[in-house]
Amino acid sequence: MTAGGAGRHRFAAALLALLLSAFALGGCSAVQGAASLPDTGAGAAGSGEVAAAGPDGTPAAPGEEATSNGGSSGDAAAPAAPGEGEASGAADGASDAAAAADNAAAADQLTVRFIDVGQGDCALLTCGGETLLIDGGPSEASSKLYSILKSLGISRLDYIICTHPDEDHCGGISGALNFASCGTFFCSVTEHDTRAFASVLRYLGQVPVTVPAVGDGFSLGAAQVTFVGPAQRTCDTNEGSLVCRVDLGEVSFLFTGDAGEESEEAMLAAGAQLDADVLKVGHHGSAGSSTERFLADVAPDYAVISVGAGNSYGHPADEALARLAACGATVLRTDVLGSVVAVTDGRDVQFQSTKGKLEN
Known part of the structure; x- marks a missing residue:
């Protein structure tokens, strides 16, 4: 060797x-x-x-791990010979x-947990002792996020990105904030007329809401987070979703919230850097997202779809799945696999799942 x-x-x-x-x-x-x-x-x-x-x-x-060197966990070490x-x-x-x-x-490794929150989005990222929460799923996921943060011993979220104020993305953030403090809170808007978003603002307390501009970013340990969308502002909360890429070495992730064709085309026209190894698929794999032109530019090896089993929206749509298959991406679905965990050292990436198996 x-x-x-x-x-x-x-x-x-x-x-x-x-x-x-x-x-x-x-x-x-x-x-x-x-x-x-x-x-x-x-x-x-x-x-x-x-x-x-x-x-x-x-x-x-x-x-649960296997014992190394072929010995059992009860094997004693042999004494050293004289002179050794x-x-x-x-x-x-x-x-x-x-x-x-x-x-x-x-x-310096980056761990990305795509948490199974049913019909919603939630990802928890850790790198170099710093933490980032991207969305929190629906309100009913609050207790789950609270429990996960407590189990992991994460009492401070250095950054939270709420891609947009829809309940299935922001609702569970209240549970996270009930356990952990927040350093910087990003969102596509500063106010919205829903009880879920109002609850988030209450738990934030004195932490202001920051609406980032395209090109803004921050370091997460050794990783770099950069906002690449939305390329144009809109009243549509989905199309106005914050889009960010996370880079560590040669490995990149792209998080798209509920961005659809309108936002995708605007980012393409603006020349946004979209290529990524792992794509968090937009809008739970709806038919109106993940267009051919967008996927050609992203060229993902893996596509994670956060979606609830048997949801009433028909997500993920057959059309979106067909386009993902055509671009060669391996699809990882939370309704099939449960929570999906990606770990990278900046050179390669490994995946884990809470149920099922990963199909190559």
Whole structure:
């Protein structure tokens, strides 16, 4: 194995161990298979198997991992032979240094949890100790978000992006704010005549609502978040959804809220940078979003659809699914997979799911 290959092997092992032991939430369904980015020619590499995800998209509980080196968890270490202490100490020192390097790399990894909130949108992003919540699902998801943040020990959301004030995107944010404080709150509007949005504003307290301009952005740990839409303002809340891309190294995510054809065409005309490895599909996969021209520009390898099972809107629409298939994207649906978790180190991305399996 080359030095580079050994480094990647150590990182993969550390990443897997981190995911398996970080949070103690059990009772998960096993993931049978893994989805990884294909080689793009830009240094992205395929990833190996990943751990099962626990309830609400958190990694599996400790104790479910396989024992390394073929031994059982009860195996005792053999005593060192005479004269081996110095060599053993040197080896331990090298191992500690390698572990420290792996931990430093892991601290800069980006985790994106596409939380299953039924018929709504919600994503929780963490990187380098900083957190970003993009939408919160409907009001009935409030208690779920509260529980997830509590389980993860996240008492502060550095950033919240409410893509638009519709209840299925903003309603659950109140639950998040009931547990965690907010640093900066972004939204497409500063006021809206719905009880759900009014509740969010009450929980925000003195935190102002910031309406970002295209091109505005901020750092999330080692990742960069940039607003790329809407390219034109509109009274339609869906078409006025905030659209942002999140970049870490060579891997990018695009979050589109409920943007439809009107917003997509405006972004294309404005020359927005839309290419992304992972697309959060607009408007739950409605027929009026994810147009051919838009998908050709984004060219996603993966498309996550946040949607409720058996919803009355018929989401995702067959037309949208056909267009996603035609562009070669692997579709990951929360109504089928439950919460979907993506983890990237900026070179490749691994996926987990709370139920079902990931189809390549």
